[in-house]
Amino acid sequence: MKLIPCPICGERAEIEFAYGGQAGLVRPPPTATEAAWGAYLYSRENPKGALRERWRHIHGCGRFFNLTRDTVTDKFIP
Amino acid sequence: MKFTFDGRPYEARRGDTLAAALIRNGVHLMGRSFKYHRPRGVLAAGAEEPNALVEIDRGGARRTPNLRATVVEVFDGMVARSQNRTPSLRFDVGAVNDLLAPFLPPGFYYKTFMWPIGAWAKLYEPLIRRAAGLGRAPDLPDTDRYTQRFAHCDVLVIGAGPAGLAAAAEAAAAGMRVMLCDEQAEFGGSLLSDPAAAAGLHETLAALFANPRATMLCRTTAFGIYGDNLVGLAERVTDHLPDPDPALPRERLWQVRAKRIVVAAGAIERPLVFPGNDRPGIMLGDAARIFATRYGANPGRNAVVVTACDTGADVARDLAASGVRIARVIDLREGFRVTGTSGRLRVSFIGIERGGAREKIPCDLVAMCGGWTPSIHLYSQARGKPRFDAALGAFVPDTEVSNLICVGACAGDMPGAYRAGIAPVSSEGRAFVDFQNDVTAKDLELATREGFRSIEHVKRYTTTGMATDQGKTSNINALGIVAGALGATIPEIGLTTFRTPYTPVTFGTLAGHSRGDLFDPVRTTPMHQLAVAAGAVFEDVGTWKRARYFPRAAEDMHMAVARECRMVRDSVGMFDATTLGEIEVVGADAAEFMNRVYINAWTRLAPGRCRYGVMLGENGFVMDDGVVGRLAPDRFHVTTTTGGAARVLAAMEDYRQTEWPELRVWLTSVSEQWAVIAVQGPRAREALLPLVDGLDISAAVMPHMSVVEGTFLGIEMRLFRVSFSGEMGFEVNVPADYGHAAWEAISARVGACQGGLYGTEAMHVLRAEKGFIIVGQETDGTATPDDVGLAWAIGKAKPDFIGKRSLTRSGMSGPRRQLVGLRTDDPATVLEEGAQITATTDDNRPLGHVTSAYGGATVGHSIALAMIESGRDRLGATLQVRMPGRAIAVRVTAPVFYDPEGARLDA
Numbered sequence: 001m002k003l004i005p006c007p008i009c010g011e012r013a014e015i016e017f018a019y020g021g022q023a024g025l026v027r028p029p030p031t032a033t034e035a036a037w038g039a040y041l042y043s044r045e046n047p048k049g050a051l052r053e054r055w056r057h058i059h060g061c062g063r064f065f066n067l068t069r070d071t072v073t074d075k076f077i078p
Numbered sequence: 079m080k081f082t083f084d085g086r087p088y089e090a091r092r093g094d095t096l097a098a099a100l101i102r103n104g105v106h107l108m109g110r111s112f113k114y115h116r117p118r119g120v121l122a123a124g125a126e127e128p129n130a131l132v133e134i135d136r137g138g139a140r141r142t143p144n145l146r147a148t149v150v151e152v153f154d155g156m157v158a159r160s161q162n163r164t165p166s167l168r169f170d171v172g173a174v175n176d177l178l179a180p181f182l183p184p185g186f187y188y189k190t191f192m193w194p195i196g197a198w199a200k201l202y203e204p205l206i207r208r209a210a211g212l213g214r215a216p217d218l219p220d221t222d223r224y225t226q227r228f229a230h231c232d233v234l235v236i237g238a239g240p241a242g243l244a245a246a247a248e249a250a251a252a253g254m255r256v257m258l259c260d261e262q263a264e265f266g267g268s269l270l271s272d273p274a275a276a277a278g279l280h281e282t283l284a285a286l287f288a289n290p291r292a293t294m295l296c297r298t299t300a301f302g303i304y305g306d307n308l309v310g311l312a313e314r315v316t317d318h319l320p321d322p323d324p325a326l327p328r329e330r331l332w333q334v335r336a337k338r339i340v341v342a343a344g345a346i347e348r349p350l351v352f353p354g355n356d357r358p359g360i361m362l363g364d365a366a367r368i369f370a371t372r373y374g375a376n377p378g379r380n381a382v383v384v385t386a387c388d389t390g391a392d393v394a395r396d397l398a399a400s401g402v403r404i405a406r407v408i409d410l411r412e413g414f415r416v417t418g419t420s421g422r423l424r425v426s427f428i429g430i431e432r433g434g435a436r437e438k439i440p441c442d443l444v445a446m447c448g449g450w451t452p453s454i455h456l457y458s459q460a461r462g463k464p465r466f467d468a469a470l471g472a473f474v475p476d477t478e479v480s481n482l483i484c485v486g487a488c489a490g491d492m493p494g495a496y497r498a499g500i501a502p503v504s505s506e507g508r509a510f511v512d513f514q515n516d517v518t519a520k521d522l523e524l525a526t527r528e529g530f531r532s533i534e535h536v537k538r539y540t541t542t543g544m545a546t547d548q549g550k551t552s553n554i555n556a557l558g559i560v561a562g563a564l565g566a567t568i569p570e571i572g573l574t575t576f577r578t579p580y581t582p583v584t585f586g587t588l589a590g591h592s593r594g595d596l597f598d599p600v601r602t603t604p605m606h607q608l609a610v611a612a613g614a615v616f617e618d619v620g621t622w623k624r625a626r627y628f629p630r631a632a633e634d635m636h637m638a639v640a641r642e643c644r645m646v647r648d649s650v651g652m653f654d655a656t657t658l659g660e661i662e663v664v665g666a667d668a669a670e671f672m673n674r675v676y677i678n679a680w681t682r683l684a685p686g687r688c689r690y691g692v693m694l695g696e697n698g699f700v701m702d703d704g705v706v707g708r709l710a711p712d713r714f715h716v717t718t719t720t721g722g723a724a725r726v727l728a729a730m731e732d733y734r735q736t737e738w739p740e741l742r743v744w745l746t747s748v749s750e751q752w753a754v755i756a757v758q759g760p761r762a763r764e765a766l767l768p769l770v771d772g773l774d775i776s777a778a779v780m781p782h783m784s785v786v787e788g789t790f791l792g793i794e795m796r797l798f799r800v801s802f803s804g805e806m807g808f809e810v811n812v813p814a815d816y817g818h819a820a821w822e823a824i825s826a827r828v829g830a831c832q833g834g835l836y837g838t839e840a841m842h843v844l845r846a847e848k849g850f851i852i853v854g855q856e857t858d859g860t861a862t863p864d865d866v867g868l869a870w871a872i873g874k875a876k877p878d879f880i881g882k883r884s885l886t887r888s889g890m891s892g893p894r895r896q897l898v899g900l901r902t903d904d905p906a907t908v909l910e911e912g913a914q915i916t917a918t919t920d921d922n923r924p925l926g927h928v929t930s931a932y933g934g935a936t937v938g939h940s941i942a943l944a945m946i947e948s949g950r951d952r953l954g955a956t957l958q959v960r961m962p963g964r965a966i967a968v969r970v971t972a973p974v975f976y977d978p979e980g981a982r983l984d985a
């Protein structure tokens with residue numbers, strides 16, 4: 001079980017967190033094109049390597065935050 | 079100490095394993111093999127043992143199968159039994175399988191039991207399980223207790239042999255918090271079978287035990303390494319005790335987060351592969367030495383040592399020192415070959431050959447020294463990549479793993495003389511590689527001839543290394559044979575994956591306290607005991623217990639629900655609605671936040687008024703619904719579905735923190751703060767009036783869809799005028815601690831108005847008669863607001879809300895499934911929820927399905943709701959509900975069956 005660094009609480013066990021998917025998605029305005037909105041809904045990166053992603057300390061302080069994780073080693077990259 | 083094995087009494091010494099005690103008593107036959115039922119004795123002296131699996135029976139539910147006799151500690155009065163034999167270990171009718179061996183090649187089951195497929199469950203599988211099996215699973219619930227602990231330390235040392243002890247002593251001396259665990263009953267590892275090491279071992283252990291910063295765990299197996307140096311330890315607390323203190327758990331799971339891990343897991347000796355290498359009395363050289371020197375249980379009187387490395391000389395020396403006659407040391411490096419063995423229940427001869435000269439040597443013990451395999455299981459689980467060390471004939475740790483090191487034999491650090499390479503194999507006859515799964519060298523060679531190339535495929539096809547011992551003694555030999563057969567090197571063949579657990583772990587240890595009532599804790603409302611007292615029949619809704627109906631004498635569910643529905647329609651009923659989720663949305667920008675989250679418009683909702691809110695996902699599909707009351711300009715009381723409460727709050731919090739951090743709004747779950755009692759029916763107001771401390775709840779002051787804060791018999795109250803039944807109704811919110819008292823007070827008043835309690839089933843019927851949807855029943859994650867007739871709720875002027883853009887995506891218009899009602903010709907026919915609907919009985923294209931179906935208590939006929947393609951265009955049409963073997967004709971209607979004008983709501 002991984003340790004995840006919460007910016008408020010410090011390192012805590014993975015079970016205290018909820019995964020939030022890829023970070024940095026920009027929610028398009030309602031005037032967005034069909035393609036842009038479709039990409040926002042369904043297109044996600046699936047890199048072999050560094051992935052910027054969202055986590056939430058849901059069973060702790062409740063804070064959302066972003067981390068970069070290497071999907072090969074499953075380690076967070078500072 | 080006394081114990082029995084298969085009913086016969088024996089004596090044991092303190093500290094004996096069952097295997098050691100049996101050997102001292104001259105018992106070598108301890109088990110029958112898995113597939114061929116061949117007689118087997120011990121191969122090893124430790125956790126890697128593949129053969130000697132036994133059952134320990136402590137009476138009742140405390141019967142444990144498949145324990146290795148080499149790790150079971152004898153206690154006074156122990157009852158042990160052998161397994162996989164009928165009727166007895168000495169005479170086992172299953173041994174006929176051994177005669178059939180030529181007909182039981184690898185893949186036999188795949189090749190033979192293929193057809194018909196239905197015979198698998200009924201015929202083949204039970205047959206195979208009986209014929210080739212392990213022990214009997216206990217058939218009573220486990221009565222033991224298991225606990226779990228978390229621990230943190232600077233250094234966790236796994237294995238208390240010489241390398242592990244040195245590491246632990248050094249770390250402790252440096253003032254670090256040390257944990258030292260070892261799977262055996264005593265610390266010391268190989269030092270325990272070296273009399274010369276006893277004094278030094280005693281001194282080292284005394285210092286560690288005296289150190290308050292050292293935690294010493296014996297009988298504790300490190301079974302797995304998980305992310306970021308979390309190690310699972312299984313501690314066996316009481317299994318070795320004759321009469322355990324009932325206050326103690328049977329086993330304890332430790333989840334240790336270690337800053338550094340030192341793996342000192344040692345190495346496992348390899349057997350030699352030659353014909354007849356599996357008879358009782360043929361064992362690993364190191365095991366023979368351990369039985370003789372550590373336990374004083376000589377495993378034979380007349381030994382032949384067969385060796386591929388210098389270990390053989392040491393074994394012969396130590397056995398001789400213990401009084402075992404060494405008939406011969408056969409060094410395979412000198413050109414010898416083992417041609418076979420004989421002896422039905424124990425080895426009596428071994429045959430050898432060199433340069434054409436054959437010889438049969440009488441013996442009652444054959445010690446095999448086939449080299450050493452470092453125990454890299456934990457290193458590999460921690461994602462270390464090992465490399466093949468040809469001189470050692472095994473894989474050793476190679477790539478670095480952060481904060482983990484391997485020391486001692488498991489790191490490949492052992493005397494050069496113990497480096498055997500891969501020993502030569504004599505694969506003629508029955509030369510066993512995997513003893514537990516009865517896989518021979520020939521089986522592996524056959525698999526390669528049949529075209530298997532990958533070691534992972536060979537493993538699955540032959541089942542080598544797939545038994546409960548996970549191939550601890552067999553994997554390297556199997557790799558060598560497959561590599562030889564394919565003309566490849568072992569690194570080319572690769573290594574199979576090491577999986578957790580290292581040795582079997584009980585389900586009890588993993589489950590800990592999470593079983594029975596604690597497996598999935600039940601949630602009950604503050605009024606639960608009153609519902610129990612009223613005779614409620616409960617249903618599970620998520621983790622909640624909800625009262626489904628309240629049967630009176632002789633009533634079945636149908637009758638009770640019909641009565642409860644009529645009661646609500648005619649007078650008044652009360653219902654426990656506490657399980658609904660409740661969220662307070664508070665702040666200067668609360669209305670703007672609500673505008674963005676819900677499809678509805680909230681800006682102009684006046685304080686004191688309520689609105690039915692619908693929430694979508696960004697994909698435009700209905701996610702949740704519920705009544706929202708505006709308590710003040712900056713304060714909304716939001717209700718969610720029972721099952722959706724956590725999901726809705728998580729989604730709201732996501733948008734609040736990450737999309738709209740500029741909004742001044744705060745979200746608080748208040749689901750646990752309020753007890754909610756729905757009072758519904760034409761006499762609801764009359765029932766409540768004396769309880770609300772003079773509050774004016776007349777229709778003029780408190781119309782349908784309004785909310786007011788007041789007091790209920792002096793208690794803080796939020797009173798909602800809302801209805802999910804179609805009748806005039808209220809929902810009384812009081813602080814949860816007062817729920818019980820409020821329920822009793824309302825109950826008395828409702829009774830005085832010829833009313834009573836109703837449950838979730840009547841609630842469902844009443845709402846279905848009104849065509850009110852339930853999210854998750856009418857919707858399935860693909861329904862838009864318009865699909866379920868809720869387009870009217872959309873705030874058309876709003877620039878944006880969650881899911882708005884999706885509602886105009888292509889594919890979201892056009893022929894979609896829409897909510898309609900269904901009527902059957904026979905008013906008594908109740909459709910089946912989930913049933914598919916087609917246009918005619920000749921046409922099998924599904925148009926939709928039944929989402930809700932009830933007897934229809936007050937409308938005089940059965941009712942159903944359905945999602946049907948272009949349903950609103952089909953009003954009046956006849957469709958077919960397809961049932962097994964028949965079809966039921968239905969007429970499509972509007973989804974509202976009762977009081978379509980809603981006049982009763984406004985009473």
Ligand SMILES: [Zn+2]
Nearest residue numbers: 006009057061
């Ligand atoms: Zn936190």
